[in-house]
Amino acid sequence: MNIKWHENPLRTTVELTDNERERFRLKLKIDEYEEAVGMAALYLDEKGDQAKYFSLETARRYLARVQKEEFENEHYDDFIREIESGYHCGDCTSAPSSCAKCYAEGLLGIDTIPGLKHDVAVYVDAAFGRDENVGIDEAIRRLKTYEPVPSGGWLELPPEKFEANVDHWKKQARAAYKWLVDYKRSRLA
Ligand SMILES: [Zn+2]
Known part of the structure; x- marks a missing residue:
């Protein structure tokens, strides 16, 4: 294998x-x-x-x-x-x-994404997006500098509803950043 x-x-x-x-x-x-x-x-x-x-x-x-x-x-x-x-x-x-x-x-009997929780994986997924040319360094950079911007349905809601989630989203993006940095070091070195 x-x-x-x-x-x-x-x-x-x-x-x-x-x-x-x-x-x-x-x-x-x-x-x-x-x-x-x-x-x-x-x-x-x-x-x-x-x-x-x-x-x-x-x-x-x-x-x-x-x-x-x-x-x-x-x-x-x-x-x-x-x-x-x-x-x-x-x-x-x-x-x-x-x-x-x-x-x-x-x-x-294998797991290629061990320790990556689903609510953190969604940030890894988004950092790469669907453009296969986005490499790991770019994805890491995107996660490191992640700033949520209101879009879609959020634009129709009061800004404080959006603001109330920002800390949580940033925390998830931070966890995704750490996981990806560790992945790069352990798997791609
Ligand atoms: Zn899967």
């Missing part, structure tokens, strides 16, 4: 050998089987807390997925793409979805 630390930590990628890919495929398969069987069990619970959801039909549908030939490969390609070229976006960056890259890294 070759982890290629990117200047933007949310874009770090991992190269897998054929053996590692195969292990990943099997782990994903087990995970998906467990989920399907767990869901089926939930719909087969006749007497317990879930009894009101009892449904042979739904349980059968979950179990039918396990039998499908293509089941194991359904998401494999997507997750491999996340590992090899994707970027973190989801729970880990305060976006309202689960992060496929975090999930895939979890199956591999």
